[in-house]
Amino acid sequence: MTGSIIVTGVITLFALIVISKIIRVVPQQQAWVVERLGKYNETLGAGLHILWPFFDTVRYKHSLKEIALDVPEQVCITKDNVQVAVDGVLYFKILNPERASYGISDYSWAIQQLAQTNLRSEIGKIDLDRTFEERTNINSQVVQEVDKASESWGVKVLRYEIKNITPPKDVLAAMEKQMRAEREKRAVILSSEGERDAAINTAEGHKQQVIKNSEAARQRQINEAEGQAQALLAVATATAEGIRKVAEATTIAGGYEAMQLKLAEQYIAQFGNLAKAGNSMIVPADLSDVTSMLQMAMSAVKQRPVETPKIPVRGTQPTV
Numbered sequence: 001m002t003g004s005i006i007v008t009g010v011i012t013l014f015a016l017i018v019i020s021k022i023i024r025v026v027p028q029q030q031a032w033v034v035e036r037l038g039k040y041n042e043t044l045g046a047g048l049h050i051l052w053p054f055f056d057t058v059r060y061k062h063s064l065k066e067i068a069l070d071v072p073e074q075v076c077i078t079k080d081n082v083q084v085a086v087d088g089v090l091y092f093k094i095l096n097p098e099r100a101s102y103g104i105s106d107y108s109w110a111i112q113q114l115a116q117t118n119l120r121s122e123i124g125k126i127d128l129d130r131t132f133e134e135r136t137n138i139n140s141q142v143v144q145e146v147d148k149a150s151e152s153w154g155v156k157v158l159r160y161e162i163k164n165i166t167p168p169k170d171v172l173a174a175m176e177k178q179m180r181a182e183r184e185k186r187a188v189i190l191s192s193e194g195e196r197d198a199a200i201n202t203a204e205g206h207k208q209q210v211i212k213n214s215e216a217a218r219q220r221q222i223n224e225a226e227g228q229a230q231a232l233l234a235v236a237t238a239t240a241e242g243i244r245k246v247a248e249a250t251t252i253a254g255g256y257e258a259m260q261l262k263l264a265e266q267y268i269a270q271f272g273n274l275a276k277a278g279n280s281m282i283v284p285a286d287l288s289d290v291t292s293m294l295q296m297a298m299s300a301v302k303q304r305p306v307e308t309p310k311i312p313v314r315g316t317q318p319t320v
Contacts, residue, residue, distance in 0.1 A: 021053040031097040033060040043097050060101040066093045066158065069108055071115050073164070076123035078131060085166040086123060088139075090115050090146070096154025103153040111150055115160060118145040128167065135162050 025048050026032050032044040036056050044058075051058075073087035092111060094100050104110055122138045123131065131138075139160045147157040167175070249258070 022050055024049050024051055024058065029064045031062045031064055032058045033097055033101045035059045040098065062094050062097045062100055064094055066091055069112055071112055074116050076120045078123055078128045079125060080127045082128045082171055083168060084131065086119060086162060087164055088160055088162045090160045091158045093156050093158060094154060095156050099154025107153045107155050111146060114146045114149055115142055118142045131165055138162060
C-alpha cells in the first residue's frame with residue numbers, strides 16, 4: 001500500500017514536470033529564445049506556447065521594453081587640456097532577440113563601454129567653455145556612433161543624455177570669477193548705454209522744442225503780417241469808399257455848399273488848434289483868409305485832379 005502511494009506520487013510529480021516543460025506562457029513585451037538540442041530553434045512572443053519536453057529549452061529571456069542604462073562617471077580631457085568628470089544615461093531597445101542572444105555575450109556592458117569611449121572622444125574635440133553649450137551635439141554624436149556598433153547585436157540605441165559635467169574646483173573658481181567679471185562688464189556697458197540714450201533723448205527733445213518754438217514764432221509773424229495786411233486793406237477800402245461817397249455827394253443838389261461848410265469848419269477848428277498849441281510856426285499869409293482857402297479847396301474839388309495834393313511846408317514863426 002505504501003509502495004503504491006510512493007509510485008503514484010512520483011508519477012504525479014513527473015507529470016507536473018513534463019507539463020511545465022511542455023506548456024509555457026510568455027508575458028507581454030518579452031521574447032524567449034528557444035533552443036532544441038542545444039541549437040537555436042525559435043523566438044517565442046507573448047502568449048501560450050507548447051514545447052517538446054526534454055528537447056526544447058528556453059535559453060534566453062529578453063525584455064522588449066525601452067531600457068535605461070546608467071553610464072558611470074568618468075574623467076574626460078577637453079581640447080584645452082582640462083579634466084572634467086562626465087556621467088550620463090543611455091536608452092536602448094532590443095529589436096532582434098536572436099542577435100542579442102548570440103551576437104555578443106553581454107550587450108549592456110558592451111554598450112556602456114562604447115558610450116564612455118565615444119564620450120571621451122567627443123569631449124576631447126571641444127574646449128571647456130563649449131562643453132556646456134555643445135551637450136546636444138555631443139549626445140547626438142554618441143548615439144550615432146554607438147548605434148552603428150550595436151546594430152549587429154540586434155539592439156537599437158535611441159538616445160544618450162549627459163547628466164553632469166563637473167570641472168575641477170580651481171577651474172570652477174576661475175569660471176565663477178570670469179562670469180562675475182563678465183556680469184560686471186555688462187552692467188557697466190548697460191549703464192553707459194542708458195546714460196548715452198538719456199543724453200540723446202534730452203538733446204533730441206531740446207532740438208524738437210527749439211524747432212517747435214521757431215515754427216510757432218514764424219507762424220505768429222505770418223499771422224500778424226496777414227492781420228496787418230487785412231487791417232490796411234480794410235482801412236484803404238474804407239477810405240476809398242469814403243472818398244467815393246464824398247465825390248458822389250458833391251454831384252447832388254446842395255452837396256457843393258455842404259462841402260464848403262464842412263471845409264470851413266475843419267479849417268477854423270484846425271487853425272484854432274494851432275493857435276492854442278503855442279508853437280512858433282511860419283505859415284503863408286493867405287492862410288488867415290478863410291474865403292480864399294475855401295475857394296482854393298472848392299476849385300480843387302471841381303477840377304478833380306489825379307495828382308496828390310501838396311502839403312504846406314511847416315516852419316518856425318514868432319508867436320503872435
